Amino acid sequence: MSEGAGTGVHIVQGYSIKQTSELTGITEDTIRYYEKIGLLPRAQRKGNSHRIYSDNDIETMKLITCLKKTGMSLDDMRPYLDLSLDSNLSEYPELHEMILNHKQKILDQIASLQQIVDLIDSKIDQNYLGPQECVLTGDQKKMPVRRTIR
Amino acid sequence: MSEGAGTGVHIVQGYSIKQTSELTGITEDTIRYYEKIGLLPRAQRKGNSHRIYSDNDIETMKLITCLKKTGMSLDDMRPYLDLSLDSNLSEYPELHEMILNHKQKILDQIASLQQIVDLIDSKIDQNYLGPQECVLTGDQKKMPVRRTIR
């Protein structure tokens, strides 16, 4: 069912897009879409066409899934993917700061989520003390939706 | 600039959509949109047309903003809004279970976010120990889109 089956042993060194889809839980279409929008680098090709993926690629895709779970947009996660490929963060102070910034946002998001949990708990316990607001640090929404020109 | 200004004292008992927009940070268009899709109940009207909102409505809208920050879809947050209006949760065991379910998801999401923070920290500290996976409890994506209630 997988590689190494049959007589002609094809040591292909890497996963097909189908295998990759199964390993990551991301559909083939979506993987191609991520490549199309440049979220993933252009995959290596076999023969003249078929994509092949490495374990490293798999990890990157899993990271995407993970980041998506946190509600991050595909655009916002680009720096994280770079981070995951390139280890020398301190060489790019701009990126470094951006990451720190994003970390704070995530911490805020955790606080926000915690408040929801508190709200739920208070409702469930019947000990509701009135609305306690989602106070969070100001309006951190998504960045001013700069619609440039029109 | 606000109510009570001028000679004709209009004790209107409630906020205009503009004031509501300012108080909640949600645009007028979006407030009307929420009403249109039934996320908010049809607002009370003044004269023959203009919407008026109460402090309670404001709170509901703030809750929406709060839930949105956690990445929840408008559809998924309907039960929470009901929860916010009606206090007797235990009377609806179905909703109760749904909420508990959602709470667990949020806890998972917090764990997921915490892992991202850890990833960032490890990168920043240069003490990166290799990818530690976003292990999380299986594939919890969006919840079977129960459109039953209403």
Place this chain on the structure above:
DNA sequence: AGTTGACTTGGAGCTGACTCCAAGTTATAC
């Protein structure tokens, strides 16, 4: 009476993130 301004409705348009499809290529199976 006319202008202003805050609102109304209905509907079109837009962005992000897919998802689906048609037509074509290439490899292997029979």
Place this chain on the structure above:
DNA sequence: GTATAACTTGGAGTCAGCTCCAAGTCAACT
């Protein structure tokens, strides 16, 4: 050598969640 399967590309369609707009109403001021 032809059918089948796994892939390719390009582009169209879909859905959520807004966002924008035109045309109209209504009250208040000048």
